[in-house]
Amino acid sequence: MLTGIGLDIIEIRRLKAAIRKKGFLKRIYRPAEITACLRAVTHRQACRQKSVPTVMPEAHPPVGWTDPPECGGINYVQSLAARFAAKEAFLKAIGTGWGTKQSPHWKEIEILNDKSGRPFVKLSGKARQIARRQGIKHIHLSLTHTTTYALAFVICER
Secondary structure, X not given: OEEEEEEEEEEHHHHHHHHOOOOHHHHHOOHHHHHHHHHHHHHHOOOOOOXXXXXXXXXXXXXXXXXXXXXXXXXXXXXXXXXXXXXXXXXXXXXXXXXXXXXXXXXXXXXXXXXXXXXXXXXOHHXXXXXXXXXXXXXXXXXXXXXXXXXXXXXXXX
């Protein structure tokens, strides 16, 4: 049974500007999400001339990774934007939106990929409590992006 749907779209340039602000990545994303975005870029691009870390303990990209055109940095920003849209879409699907007392923290909604590359939502803290209270058993997630926009669609089911 359907319990909620959420859809969100974000302009890539807006997220790119936010990434440049100190603390944004650390406040919104867990290290595994950032690493997944970097890993996706390295798989999509021939970046053998650059050393790309696979683990980022401080949850910040290496210097220059906000937009390195020679390594397809825009794909990195697009991936982060799609994950941001997914978090917002999930908040809409559970009916809390963001920035309210009822809202989970951004980092309690983690957007990861399984071994085949399929995105999924991993919940913790308040986000997990809300999902359990609403009887949510399955969360379906679809992500897409262009060079201009990223979009996420979430369906929650009992």
